[in-house]
Amino acid sequence: MGSNRMRFGEKILFGIFALIAVFAILSFVMLEVYRSHLNRPMYPVTTSFDFTPEGKRGSELFRERGCTDCHRAVRNGTNNGVSLDGIGSRKTLDQIYSFLKNPEKNYETKTFDHGPNKEAKYVAGLPDSELHAMAVFLSELKAIQGSPDAEAPPPGGSGFIDEMVKIWAPEEWKADRRDIRLEEPSQQQGTAAPATATPSAPNAK
Numbered sequence: 126m127g128s129n130r131m132r133f134g135e136k137i138l139f140g141i142f143a144l145i146a147v148f149a150i151l152s153f154v155m156l157e158v159y160r161s162h163l164n165r166p167m168y169p170v171t172t173s174f175d176f177t178p179e180g181k182r183g184s185e186l187f188r189e190r191g192c193t194d195c196h197r198a199v200r201n202g203t204n205n206g207v208s209l210d211g212i213g214s215r216k217t218l219d220q221i222y223s224f225l226k227n228p229e230k231n232y233e234t235k236t237f238d239h240g241p242n243k244e245a246k247y248v249a250g251l252p253d254s255e256l257h258a259m260a261v262f263l264s265e266l267k268a269i270q271g272s273p274d275a276e277a278p279p280p281g282g283s284g285f286i287d288e289m290v291k292i293w294a295p296e297e298w299k300a301d302r303r304d305i306r307l308e309e310p311s312q313q314q315g316t317a318a319p320a321t322a323t324p325s326a327p328n329a330k
Protein backbone atom coordinates (compact mmCIF):
# COMPACT_ATOMS: atom_id res chain seq x y z
CA MET A 126 0.00 0.00 0.00
CA GLY A 127 1.44 3.39 -0.91
CA SER A 128 2.18 5.70 1.99
CA ASN A 129 0.01 8.46 0.49
CA ARG A 130 -3.16 6.29 0.57
CA MET A 131 -5.45 6.41 3.61
CA ARG A 132 -5.93 3.33 5.74
CA PHE A 133 -9.37 1.97 6.44
CA GLY A 134 -9.53 3.37 10.00
CA GLU A 135 -8.34 6.74 8.78
CA LYS A 136 -11.05 6.80 6.15
CA ILE A 137 -13.70 6.16 8.81
CA LEU A 138 -12.29 8.87 11.11
CA PHE A 139 -12.06 11.28 8.20
CA GLY A 140 -15.62 10.42 7.23
CA ILE A 141 -16.91 11.09 10.74
CA PHE A 142 -15.17 14.47 10.92
CA ALA A 143 -16.43 15.38 7.46
CA LEU A 144 -19.99 14.50 8.52
CA ILE A 145 -19.72 16.63 11.66
CA ALA A 146 -18.36 19.54 9.64
CA VAL A 147 -21.14 19.25 7.05
CA PHE A 148 -23.74 19.04 9.82
CA ALA A 149 -22.32 22.12 11.57
CA ILE A 150 -22.24 24.15 8.35
CA LEU A 151 -25.76 23.09 7.38
CA SER A 152 -27.12 23.94 10.84
CA PHE A 153 -25.46 27.33 10.75
CA VAL A 154 -26.86 28.11 7.31
CA MET A 155 -30.35 26.94 8.32
CA LEU A 156 -30.25 29.02 11.51
CA GLU A 157 -29.15 32.12 9.62
CA VAL A 158 -31.85 31.61 6.96
CA TYR A 159 -34.45 31.16 9.73
CA ARG A 160 -33.19 34.27 11.49
CA SER A 161 -33.27 36.39 8.32
CA HIS A 162 -36.91 35.40 7.68
CA LEU A 163 -37.98 36.13 11.25
CA ASN A 164 -39.81 39.43 11.57
CA ARG A 165 -39.05 39.69 15.28
CA PRO A 166 -35.75 39.43 17.15
CA MET A 167 -34.76 35.88 18.08
CA TYR A 168 -33.85 36.93 21.62
CA PRO A 169 -36.33 39.68 22.39
CA VAL A 170 -35.18 42.61 24.48
CA THR A 171 -37.50 43.06 27.47
CA THR A 172 -36.04 46.29 28.78
CA SER A 173 -35.92 49.76 27.35
CA PHE A 174 -33.54 52.36 28.67
CA ASP A 175 -32.41 55.89 28.14
CA PHE A 176 -29.43 56.37 30.40
CA THR A 177 -28.51 59.59 32.13
CA PRO A 178 -24.73 60.13 32.44
CA GLU A 179 -24.83 58.69 35.97
CA GLY A 180 -26.83 55.69 34.78
CA LYS A 181 -24.30 55.08 32.03
CA ARG A 182 -21.48 55.18 34.57
CA GLY A 183 -23.52 52.78 36.71
CA SER A 184 -23.81 50.34 33.82
CA GLU A 185 -20.02 50.28 33.53
CA LEU A 186 -19.62 49.78 37.28
CA PHE A 187 -22.20 47.02 37.17
CA ARG A 188 -19.81 45.03 35.00
CA GLU A 189 -16.59 46.15 36.68
CA ARG A 190 -17.77 45.32 40.20
CA GLY A 191 -18.68 41.74 39.40
CA CYS A 192 -22.48 42.10 39.54
CA THR A 193 -22.68 40.25 36.23
CA ASP A 194 -21.29 37.13 37.95
CA CYS A 195 -24.75 36.64 39.42
CA HIS A 196 -27.03 39.00 37.54
CA ARG A 197 -28.17 39.76 34.07
CA ALA A 198 -29.16 43.17 32.76
CA VAL A 199 -29.49 44.37 29.15
CA ARG A 200 -27.65 41.43 27.65
CA ASN A 201 -24.77 41.54 30.12
CA GLY A 202 -24.12 38.86 32.67
CA THR A 203 -25.25 35.37 33.48
CA ASN A 204 -28.57 33.65 32.94
CA ASN A 205 -28.07 31.64 36.11
CA GLY A 206 -28.81 34.37 38.61
CA VAL A 207 -31.40 37.03 39.34
CA SER A 208 -32.26 38.95 36.19
CA LEU A 209 -32.49 42.67 36.83
CA ASP A 210 -34.08 43.55 33.49
CA GLY A 211 -37.10 45.73 34.01
CA ILE A 212 -36.37 46.28 37.71
CA GLY A 213 -36.86 50.03 37.19
CA SER A 214 -40.56 49.34 36.60
CA ARG A 215 -40.89 47.40 39.85
CA LYS A 216 -38.70 49.38 42.24
CA THR A 217 -37.85 53.02 42.74
CA LEU A 218 -34.34 54.42 42.78
CA ASP A 219 -34.63 54.80 46.57
CA GLN A 220 -35.68 51.19 47.07
CA ILE A 221 -32.81 49.88 44.94
CA TYR A 222 -30.24 52.10 46.63
CA SER A 223 -31.43 51.17 50.14
CA PHE A 224 -31.30 47.51 49.20
CA LEU A 225 -27.69 47.80 48.02
CA LYS A 226 -26.68 49.67 51.19
CA ASN A 227 -28.61 47.55 53.62
CA PRO A 228 -29.91 44.44 51.90
CA GLU A 229 -31.28 42.48 54.83
CA LYS A 230 -33.42 45.37 56.06
CA ASN A 231 -34.83 46.22 52.66
CA TYR A 232 -35.68 42.91 51.03
CA GLU A 233 -39.14 41.34 51.22
CA THR A 234 -37.78 37.97 52.27
CA LYS A 235 -34.55 36.57 53.65
CA THR A 236 -31.62 37.36 51.38
CA PHE A 237 -29.51 34.64 49.93
CA ASP A 238 -26.37 36.39 48.68
CA HIS A 239 -26.58 40.05 49.70
CA GLY A 240 -25.87 40.81 53.33
CA PRO A 241 -23.18 40.29 55.98
CA ASN A 242 -21.29 36.99 55.73
CA LYS A 243 -22.93 36.14 52.43
CA GLU A 244 -21.34 35.80 49.04
CA ALA A 245 -22.23 39.30 47.81
CA LYS A 246 -21.46 41.04 51.13
CA TYR A 247 -18.81 43.20 49.42
CA VAL A 248 -21.58 45.05 47.58
CA ALA A 249 -22.79 46.98 50.65
CA GLY A 250 -19.19 48.04 51.33
CA LEU A 251 -18.65 49.71 47.95
CA PRO A 252 -18.37 53.52 47.96
CA ASP A 253 -21.74 55.32 48.19
CA SER A 254 -21.16 57.12 44.90
CA GLU A 255 -20.71 53.80 43.10
CA LEU A 256 -23.78 52.23 44.71
CA HIS A 257 -25.79 55.29 43.78
CA ALA A 258 -24.63 55.19 40.16
CA MET A 259 -25.52 51.49 39.91
CA ALA A 260 -28.90 52.12 41.54
CA VAL A 261 -29.55 54.88 38.99
CA PHE A 262 -28.57 52.51 36.18
CA LEU A 263 -30.93 49.81 37.46
CA SER A 264 -33.79 52.25 38.06
CA GLU A 265 -33.51 53.28 34.42
CA LEU A 266 -34.14 49.74 33.16
CA LYS A 267 -37.82 49.99 32.33
CA ALA A 268 -39.73 46.88 31.35
CA ILE A 269 -41.23 46.95 27.90
CA GLN A 270 -44.99 46.71 28.23
CA GLY A 271 -46.19 43.23 27.40
CA SER A 272 -42.77 41.61 27.87
CA PRO A 273 -42.24 38.98 30.57
CA ASP A 274 -40.52 41.64 32.70
CA ALA A 275 -43.49 43.98 32.68
CA GLU A 276 -45.70 43.99 35.72
CA ALA A 277 -48.96 44.58 33.94
CA PRO A 278 -50.00 42.75 30.79
CA PRO A 279 -50.68 44.86 27.71
CA PRO A 280 -54.11 46.43 27.47
CA GLY A 281 -56.76 44.45 25.64
CA GLY A 282 -57.81 40.86 26.02
CA SER A 283 -56.22 37.68 24.83
CA GLY A 284 -58.42 34.70 24.13
CA PHE A 285 -55.41 32.46 24.46
CA ILE A 286 -54.52 33.69 27.95
CA ASP A 287 -58.15 33.53 29.09
CA GLU A 288 -58.34 29.95 27.90
CA MET A 289 -55.05 29.04 29.63
CA VAL A 290 -56.18 30.61 32.91
CA LYS A 291 -59.49 28.76 32.66
CA ILE A 292 -57.82 25.42 32.02
CA TRP A 293 -54.68 25.54 34.12
CA ALA A 294 -55.11 27.95 37.02
CA PRO A 295 -56.08 25.99 40.15
CA GLU A 296 -59.39 27.01 41.75
CA GLU A 297 -57.75 28.31 44.93
CA TRP A 298 -55.73 30.81 42.88
CA LYS A 299 -58.90 32.37 41.59
CA ALA A 300 -60.08 32.87 45.17
CA ASP A 301 -57.02 34.60 46.58
CA ARG A 302 -55.61 36.35 43.51
CA ARG A 303 -57.05 39.18 41.53
CA ASP A 304 -56.91 39.37 37.76
CA ILE A 305 -55.24 42.73 37.21
CA ARG A 306 -56.24 42.66 33.55
CA LEU A 307 -59.81 43.30 34.66
CA GLU A 308 -58.91 46.45 36.59
CA GLU A 309 -58.88 50.03 35.44
CA PRO A 310 -55.45 51.11 34.12
CA SER A 311 -55.34 53.87 36.74
CA GLN A 312 -55.48 51.26 39.51
CA GLN A 313 -52.43 49.54 38.08
CA GLN A 314 -50.28 52.61 37.74
CA GLY A 315 -47.60 52.89 40.39
CA THR A 316 -49.04 50.28 42.71
CA ALA A 317 -46.24 47.84 43.36
CA ALA A 318 -48.50 44.80 43.46
CA PRO A 319 -46.70 41.77 44.85
CA ALA A 320 -45.73 39.34 42.12
CA THR A 321 -48.00 36.69 43.60
CA ALA A 322 -51.03 38.74 42.62
CA THR A 323 -50.30 38.32 38.93
CA PRO A 324 -52.36 35.56 37.39
CA SER A 325 -49.89 35.20 34.55
CA ALA A 326 -47.06 34.15 36.87
CA PRO A 327 -47.89 30.58 37.83
CA ASN A 328 -44.45 29.92 39.28
CA ALA A 329 -44.61 32.85 41.66
CA LYS A 330 -46.12 30.88 44.50
Ligand code: HEC
Nearest residue numbers: 190191192194195207221235236237238239244245248259
Ligand atom coordinates in the same frame (compact mmCIF):
# COMPACT_ATOMS: atom_id res chain seq x y z
C1 HEC B 1 -22.91 36.16 44.60
C2 HEC B 1 -23.95 36.54 43.69
C3 HEC B 1 -24.35 38.01 43.60
C4 HEC B 1 -23.54 39.09 43.35
C5 HEC B 1 -22.04 39.10 43.11
C6 HEC B 1 -24.42 40.24 43.28
N1 HEC B 1 -25.72 39.87 43.52
FE1 HEC B 1 -27.33 41.09 43.56
N2 HEC B 1 -28.55 39.55 44.11
C7 HEC B 1 -28.12 38.24 44.23
C8 HEC B 1 -29.23 37.46 44.75
C9 HEC B 1 -29.22 35.96 45.02
C10 HEC B 1 -30.31 38.35 44.91
C11 HEC B 1 -31.69 38.07 45.52
C12 HEC B 1 -31.63 38.59 46.95
C13 HEC B 1 -30.72 37.73 47.77
O1 HEC B 1 -31.07 36.58 47.96
O2 HEC B 1 -29.63 38.19 48.20
C14 HEC B 1 -29.85 39.65 44.49
C15 HEC B 1 -30.62 40.78 44.48
C16 HEC B 1 -30.23 42.00 43.97
C17 HEC B 1 -31.10 43.15 43.83
C18 HEC B 1 -32.56 43.22 44.22
C19 HEC B 1 -33.42 42.63 43.12
C20 HEC B 1 -34.88 42.81 43.40
O3 HEC B 1 -35.67 42.35 42.56
O4 HEC B 1 -35.23 43.39 44.40
C21 HEC B 1 -30.33 44.16 43.31
C22 HEC B 1 -30.80 45.57 42.99
C23 HEC B 1 -29.00 43.64 43.14
N3 HEC B 1 -28.97 42.33 43.54
C24 HEC B 1 -27.93 44.37 42.64
C25 HEC B 1 -26.61 43.91 42.62
C26 HEC B 1 -25.48 44.72 42.25
C27 HEC B 1 -25.56 46.19 41.80
C28 HEC B 1 -24.36 43.94 42.37
C29 HEC B 1 -22.91 44.31 42.12
C30 HEC B 1 -22.36 45.43 42.84
C31 HEC B 1 -24.82 42.61 42.79
N4 HEC B 1 -26.18 42.65 42.94
C32 HEC B 1 -23.97 41.53 43.01
C33 HEC B 1 -26.86 37.74 43.97
C34 HEC B 1 -25.73 38.51 43.72
